[in-house]
Structure formats: C-alpha cells, structure tokens
Amino acid sequence: MTIDLKPLSNTSKLLFDVELAPLQGNTFQPTGFPDLGAATYESKEGTCLLVESAQSMANRMEAVCWDEGKQDLVEDLRGLSYVKVNDKKATFLTSSVLEAHRLNSVYIEKSKRSGADFSKVLAEEISWVESRPVNRRAFVDTVMKYDIGSLVHGVFLESIGGRLRLSRALTAFIEADDVRVAASGGVKNDNVRPSKDETSAGTAKEGFGNVPFHRDEFAAKGKIHLYANLDLAQIRGYGLDEAATRLLVLLSLYKLRALLDGNLRLRTRCDFRLVNEEVGATKLDFMLPDLGSLAVAVRASIGSCMKHFAEGGVTVVEFAG
Numbered sequence: 001m002t003i004d005l006k007p008l009s010n011t012s013k014l015l016f017d018v019e020l021a022p023l024q025g026n027t028f029q030p031t032g033f034p035d036l037g038a039a040t041y042e043s044k045e046g047t048c049l050l051v052e053s054a055q056s057m058a059n060r061m062e063a064v065c066w067d068e069g070k071q072d073l074v075e076d077l078r079g080l081s082y083v084k085v086n087d088k089k090a091t092f093l094t095s096s097v098l099e100a101h102r103l104n105s106v107y108i109e110k111s112k113r114s115g116a117d118f119s120k121v122l123a124e125e126i127s128w129v130e131s132r133p134v135n136r137r138a139f140v141d142t143v144m145k146y147d148i149g150s151l152v153h154g155v156f157l158e159s160i161g162g163r164l165r166l167s168r169a170l171t172a173f174i175e176a177d178d179v180r181v182a183a184s185g186g187v188k189n190d191n192v193r194p195s196k197d198e199t200s201a202g203t204a205k206e207g208f209g210n211v212p213f214h215r216d217e218f219a220a221k222g223k224i225h226l227y228a229n230l231d232l233a234q235i236r237g238y239g240l241d242e243a244a245t246r247l248l249v250l251l252s253l254y255k256l257r258a259l260l261d262g263n264l265r266l267r268t269r270c271d272f273r274l275v276n277e278e279v280g281a282t283k284l285d286f287m288l289p290d291l292g293s294l295a296v297a298v299r300a301s302i303g304s305c306m307k308h309f310a311e312g313g314v315t316v317v318e319f320a321g
Contacts, residue, residue, distance in 0.1 A: 177222025
C-alpha cells in the first residue's frame with residue numbers, strides 16, 4: 001500500500017500526543033539526572049514529571065533501527081547510509097546509529113578511512129573553511145551521504161567547526177501529569193556476614209553485610225503522554241529532491257511506529273503500553289501508518305535514493321585507539 005503524504009503538504013510540523021499507561025500496576029520509574037534526580041515541575045496539571053528526555057528518546061528511536069545480532073541495520077532499512085567503526089582487526093566496535101553524537105562521535109572523529117583521517121574527509125566534502133560561511137548545500141549532502149540518521153536526529157560537528165550544526169527534525173519525550181511519589185525500598189541481604197560494623201573484617205563498602213536502600217517511583221493521577229514532533233519545515237528546508245525528502249519523512253514515521261510497537265520498557269520498573277493502538281496526529285487528519293506499510297514504503301524509497309548515499313550505504317572506518 002502506498003502511503004499518501006499529501007495531507008502533510010500544508011503543515012510545517014506533524015505532532016502526536018500518544019497516551020501511555022503502565023503495563024502492570026500504577027507505578028513507574030522515571031529517568032534520573034545527576035545531582036537532580038527525577039525531573040519534577042509544576043504546571044496547571046499539578047506536579048508533573050519528565051519520564052523520558054528528548055535525548056534519550058532520540059537514542060531509543062535509533063536503537064529500533066539496529067539489529068544487535070547482525071551488528072547492522074534491521075532488514076527493512078538496509079541500504080541507508082551510516083558509518084561503521086571497526087578496530088585494527090576489523091572487529092566491529094560501534095556505528096553512527098549507536099553513538100549518541102552520531103557523526104560527531106569520538107570513535108568516528110578519530111578514525112581513518114583508507115589511511116586518511118575521516119574527520120578531514122568530512123571537512124573536505126562539506127567544503128569547510130573557517131573564514132567562510134557554511135556551505136549549507138554541501139553540509140546537508142555530506143551528512144546524507146554518510147549518515148542519514150543525523151538529518152533526522154540532529155548533529156553538531158564541533159570537532160570540525162563550531163557552526164556545523166543541525167537541529168533534531170524528529171523530537172520525542174514522555175511526561176506524566178499530576179504525579180505522586182511512591183516511596184519504597186529494600187535490603188541486600190548477606191547471609192554469611194550480615195554485620196554492618198565498619199570495623200569488622202567485611203564492610204558494607206566492600207560489598208559485605210546487609211545493605212538497605214530506598215527508591216522513589218511515581219504514580220500518575222493524570223495522563224502519561226508520549227509527545228512526538230516531526231519538523232517538516234526543517235526537512236523541506238534541507239533542499240533535497242522530492243524522493244530524498246519523502247524518505248526522511250517516512251523514515252521518521254517508521255522510527256516512531258517501531259518504537260511504539262516495540263519494547264516500551266524504558267527501565268526495569270518503567271514498562272508502558274499504548275492506551276490506544278491507533279495513533280492520530282494532533283489537529284490534523286493523519287493517522288500514523290502501521291509498521292508493515294511503513295517498511296514497504298521505506299524500502300521503496302531507499303531504492304530511489306541510492307545516489308545520495310555512499311556506495312553500499314555503509315562507510316567502514318578504522319578506529320586506531
């Protein structure tokens with residue numbers, strides 16, 4: 001089935017508000033931040049909570065595209081551009097799909113391709129000159145050639161130049177309304193040396209002894225929302241041809257649908273389900289297509305965009321560190 005994107009022609013942003021619920025029970029564990037803990041804030045809905053950040057959701061939407069067993073893109077997405085990083089023995093290390101900073105990963109920045117520093121290869125193809133304005137056309141074309149995911153999730157090539165930046169075109173995050181803390185805890189039992197006496201032979205800091213702990217989870221009296229925002233104006237603003245623009249939109253929708261249909265277990269105690277299986281756009285007559293239809297459409301789109309990618313889609317570099 002051909003996916004009709006014409007309903008999106010006259011809108012600059014495609015928005016989704018997907019209601020979630022805990023898979024079991026009422027409580028869930030949010031993301032935590034160093035020196036901050038859970039990110040709570042006040043709104044008209046009461047005390048609200050950031051359950052999952054935009055940066056974490058970007059990484060999760062990249063992860064649904066990756067086959068861990070084969071260390072490659074999932075079958076539906078084979079042919080898309082990305083950078084594969086091997087060590088000196090040609091053993092897989094990582095890829096631009098897995099790295100949080102994508103093309104700006106230190107493992108890519110400090111790698112070589114055919115003996116040349118890959119960062120210098122990128123700089124040359126981007127036509128980077130410190131004293132000149134950014135060649136936007138060359139920048140976008142180079143990113144598309146080597147890592148299409150960076151056009152979806154953003155990239156900042158600060159190792160080359162402080163102005164080589166692309167914002168996220170696809171952003172998602174999860175919030176919960178009107179939350180309450182559900183305090184709990186437990187103890188790590190030591191049946192051999194239960195003593196907590198710091199002067200004894202086995203101390204708690206060494207892993208011996210009974211170690212009590214506390215944990216704060218949350219319950220939401222209001223709704224739990226997964227918000228997604230696809231910036232169509234940004235994608236069109238790349239100035240790519242119609243086929244490449246269509247691919248970027250379809251790939252973004254594929255990532256979102258694959259995440260929703262897949263494993264929404266964000267942490268051990270944070271496992272969600274969709275309240276409604278059908279997902280409609282906010283203030284727009286557009287339904288998020290099913291994953292099967294998106295897979296067929298993306299595969300067809302990849303075939304018409306091969307000229308934009310490095311040969312074979314995958315660029316292999318060697319990390320010497």
